Amino acid sequence: MAEGTEVTIGGMITRVKKSVTKNxxxxxxxxxxxxxxDxxxxxxxxxxxxxxxxxxxxxxxxVANESIGFIKGKIDRRRETPSIVVNDFIPIEEAVGKLTTAMAVKLDRGTHDSDRLIQMKPILQKHKGNIRVYLQLQTGDSQTVIMQLGRDLCVRPxxxxxxxxxxxxxxxxxxxRGDGARRLKRLEQKKLFTESESDDTVAHVTTAVADEDPASDSLARSDED
Known part of the structure; x- marks a missing residue:
């Protein structure tokens, strides 16, 4: 992303280092x-x-370790490693209905079995809302599969x-994931799950394995041009 690009990124704070301004x-x-x-x-x-x-x-x-929410700010490329000049932090509780456009859950095929997916369904139903849920599955051959759950499993995050x-x-x-976050390359219709009205399964398998970064526009990562 270019210097000064405005972004909104959701995730967890994993480090906070405070210092006193001298000048x-x-x-x-x-x-x-x-x-x-994230x-x-x-x-x-x-x-x-x-x-x-x-x-x-x-x-x-x-602003503390393990706090979940969104940071809003601008990309700073003046140093070797890009960073964000933050102009706001919105806790998850405040972000509901304002910034969140999708929720993704990262899974590993080797450690997350069908029993856990079945257990997930009532958890999602307990928090019904209008935010789409996606599963991001890492396969054993370093590929990534995107799973879009049905509209009957939309949530309040x-x-x-x-x-x-x-x-x-x-x-x-x-x-x-929220509007204004950095845009990553669009995948060509690589959804594995479609909307399902069935109560027996979370969703139906339809197509495709993605071997690129799965964060597509369907996961609402986009630049603010």
Whole structure:
């Protein structure tokens, strides 16, 4: 992504490093360096002092390890490793209905069997909403399969839902996706599951294995041009 591109990325904060600003109008105020992690990897971000203070005023406990939500900001490529200059952090509870456009659950064919998929269905039904759910399955040959669940399994992506799914599948397996996040290459109609009205199965297999990054436009990752 180009310098200055505006992005919104959902995930979990895995690192917070605070420091005191020494110069300028924010001298003496605290700023924070964070790392945000999602299924595709991780991205570092910086919350300058005034932004950090504003976020803490609205959400006192939000900027902490294992906090789930969205960061909004701009890409900074002035250093060797790109990062995000953060202008806001929205906790998951506040993001419902505002930013989330899809939820993805990362699975491993070797560790997640059909019994767990069956257990997942009532968890999703407990939190009915209008957000589509996708399964992202890593196969044994390093390929990735995208599974789109039926509309009858759309959800409200509240913290309780994320907690329940990660209790079933493991920490870090749930990813929230929202408008404004970076666009990755579109897959050519590589959905494995279609909408299903059946109560017997989560969805019906229809097609395709993807050997590229599975985060397509269907998972709502897009640049804000």
């Amino acid at each position: 300028g109008r924010s001298a003496g105020m605290t700023m924070a360096m964070i790392t945000m992690e 299924l595709d990897g991780q991205m570092d971000g910086v919350m300058f002092a005034e932004t950090y203070a504003d976020i803490l005023k609205r959400y006192p406990n939000a 509240v913290k309780e839902l994320v907690d329940d799914l990660e209790l079933l599948f493991g920490n870090g397996t749930v990813q929230l």
